[in-house]
Amino acid sequence: MEMPTNRQLECFAAVFETLNFRQAAEKCYISQPALSAQIKQFEQLLGILLFERDKRRVLPTAAAKSLFPKVEKILRDTRILAEDSHRFGEPFSGTLRLGVIPTVAPYLLPKTIRSLHREFPQVRLSICEDHTERLVESLEEGDLDVLLLALEADLGSAETIDILSDPFWLVVDSKHSLAKRQRIAFEDIAQENILLLDDGHCLRDQTLEICNRVTAKGSDDFRASSLPTLLEMVAGGLGVSLLPEMAIESECRPGRGLTPLPYGDISPFRTIGLAFRASSHRQPEYNLLADLLRREM
Amino acid sequence: MEMPTNRQLECFAAVFETLNFRQAAEKCYISQPALSAQIKQFEQLLGILLFERDKRRVLPTAAAKSLFPKVEKILRDTRILAEDSHRFGEPFSGTLRLGVIPTVAPYLLPKTIRSLHREFPQVRLSICEDHTERLVESLEEGDLDVLLLALEADLGSAETIDILSDPFWLVVDSKHSLAKRQRIAFEDIAQENILLLDDGHCLRDQTLEICNRVTAKGSDDFRASSLPTLLEMVAGGLGVSLLPEMAIESECRPGRGLTPLPYGDISPFRTIGLAFRASSHRQPEYNLLADLLRREM
DNA sequence: TATTCCAATTGGAAGTTCCGATCGAACTGA
DNA sequence: TCAGTTCGATCGGAACTTCCAATTGGAATA
Incomplete structure (x- = not known):
């Protein structure tokens, strides 16, 4: 017809x-x-x-x-x-579907969401918190637009934008022998019982990778499902932990019995950044988002 | 845009x-x-x-x-x-806006409407009864699609389809001297008081035209607004009247004191037909309608 | 009678849409 | 690893639409 x-x-x-x-x-x-x-x-x-x-x-x-x-x-x-x-042609029109890993979300998102709404009032944000592997899957399926995560993990064919280097600190309980040191070195953890997150957390893999470098061994006896839980275990004297800098302020509040110890200039770090499909054509928007996140630090 | x-x-x-x-x-x-x-x-x-x-x-x-x-x-x-x-391409789809003159409507329409609905169930008929002049106006304005009327009148630029010849009869009251005659001639009405309809009815003009031919004169004393009224006046002995054949059956029922008298072979007549705009392109439909009306006789 | 206004038509220019062929990248199976 | 397949993009030219200017002829107007 x-x-x-x-x-x-x-x-x-x-x-x-x-x-x-x-x-x-x-x-x-x-x-x-x-x-x-x-x-x-x-x-x-x-x-x-x-x-x-x-x-x-x-x-x-x-x-x-x-x-x-x-x-x-x-x-x-x-x-x-x-x-x-x-x-739809304007930046951040419609819904922006953002995936974030659990070891980043609580420390970056609250401030980010507020300033995103301030600068782009028209944006509607939909947030999904999950492990890297599932986020990447969702990204490739087209169920998410952009991810905020550690770029060291396997991100498939996604394109990325660096936002910041996030150095690891060593966190020990305040009664620990290292707690009085001003500065520590890689090798200091070789003898420690290093506590880890559950499988799937990229932070777990990064911690293990660092352990390997100094022939330290991660503990297999306990697995925390989140950083607050992990730090409860540290405070309880079960071992020590590596913690990303962005989490220090809120996780190691005074009186919790935790002492965060910075590494020196050669600190190990993770790289936080954005990931998105190469085909998405929204890179200008994601650059804006990355700028905004950098300013939040 | x-x-x-x-x-x-x-x-x-x-x-x-x-x-x-x-x-x-x-x-x-x-x-x-x-x-x-x-x-x-x-x-x-x-x-x-x-x-x-x-x-x-x-x-x-x-x-x-x-x-x-x-x-x-x-x-x-x-x-x-x-x-x-x-x-809309099918015949008689949508509304057919039909104009009819008052001296035709009561005698043709009842049967016509029924058989039109039988043969073309999809038709929606909208009927307007008025004098020829106003009907022709409405037709030209596009407010009516087709007219059913006497074609002797001035129809402007409309195209027409003949349907039938409608001979005039003479109607007298049953006590009238002509009432016993089997047949009458033109000249018989020359001495009579011929009753007329109001201005605007084409039947009035046709009657007057016939009167002229025999130098008879129409009465100016009474004017009926409809045929039933006119025939009441005839029955009351106020004069005689010419009546179209199609109206005889229903207007001159036995016991009403009226005697209809047919003219011979050379009877005067009016021509009933359809009129429509030359530009309308619906002539095939109007031909169907004309066929249907002929069959009704 | 001359002028104006209307929609249709004509012929040719301008613009579009289309197709076949082809490309290069990326999977699939041998 | 290599041929075969599938994907969407691209290109050049053919086919087709769509358009316009000029004109026609009928009707209304003056």
Whole structure:
């Protein structure tokens, strides 16, 4: 079944409104013969006569009268469609679906969400907290737009933007022998019982990697499902832990019995950044987002 | 403001549904490059990206997801528009606006309406009863589609279809001296007081015209606004009247004190027929209507 | 009678849409 | 690892639409 053209509908509406081919043509910014042809085409397509024309005037048929409101609605809808869609061109229009890992979310998001809403009031944020592997999966499926995570992990084919280096601190309980030291070195942890997060946390893998460098061994006896839990175990004297700097302030509040110890200049670190599909074409937006996150630090 | 074409919408919908340019192209009966071009155009028109394409797959953007339902609705509405309008092509679709003169309506319409509904159930009839002059005006304005009337009157530029010749009878009161005659002649009315309808009735003009031929004179003392009233006056002995044959049966029922007298072979008559705008293009329908009216006689 | 206005038509220019062929990248199976 | 397949993008030219300027002829106007 053949479909009428939008131009045919426009011409029809113009003629119906003016009842004058010449004026209607002007309204459509085409010549009168072109308009005549469009109307003729439209009539042939529908198999009916839309206007009775004699030499002195133009009269809409019953069919034209009944069609006109519908045609007008279609044209209006189409116009609105085009106008509405322009909004999508602006940065952060619509919903931004953000994936974040659990060892970043609590420390960066609260401030970020607030300033994002301040700078781009139109944004609607949808946040998903999960492990790197599942986030990357969702990203590739198109269920998420952008990830905020440690870039050391395997991110598949995603493109990335660096935001900041997040150095690791050593956290010991305040009664620990290392607690009085001003500064520590890699090798100091070689003899310690290093507590780890559950499988799946990239922080676990990074900690293990660092342990390997100094032939230290992570503890297999306990696995915490979150950093607060992990630090409870440290405070309880079960072992020590590596903690990203961004988490120090909120996790090692005074009186919790924890002492955070910075490494020197050669501190191990993780790189926090954004990841997104190479095909997404929204990199300008993600750069804006990265800028905003950097400013938050 | 530029408008998207229907083809762009179709292509967009097809790609959105299949997420595969090749299949979508097949669905639209065009080649894949042509489809690619349509999508590209549409994206440029809207100023946004609709699909993320990489070498292995196609992913709709948030904008595409939000646009799709609207696009689908527009396409559906457009299709329905085209389909619906085909109904207008069938004879007597929609409303047939019929004008009838008062000296025809009561005698022809009841039967006609019934059989019209029987043969063309889809017809919706709108009837307007008025004098010839106003009917012709309405016809020319496009407020009526077709008239059923006596074709002797001035019908402007309307085209006409003859339906039947409607001979005049002479009607006298049963005590009148002519009432016993089997047959009468023109000249018999020359001495009579001939009663007339109001101004505007074409039957009045026709009667006067016949009077002129025999130098009879119409009465100016009484004017009836309808045939039943006129015949009451005849029955009351105020004069005689010419009555169209189609009205005889219902107006001169036995016991009403009226005697209808037929003229011979050379009876005067009026011609009943249809009139419509030359530009209307519905002559085939009006021919059907005329056939139906002839069969009713 | 001359002028104006109208829609239709014509012929040719301008613009579009389309297709086939091809490309390069990325999977698939041998 | 290598041929075969599949994907969307691109290109050049063919086919087709759409358009305009000029004109026609009928009707209304003056």
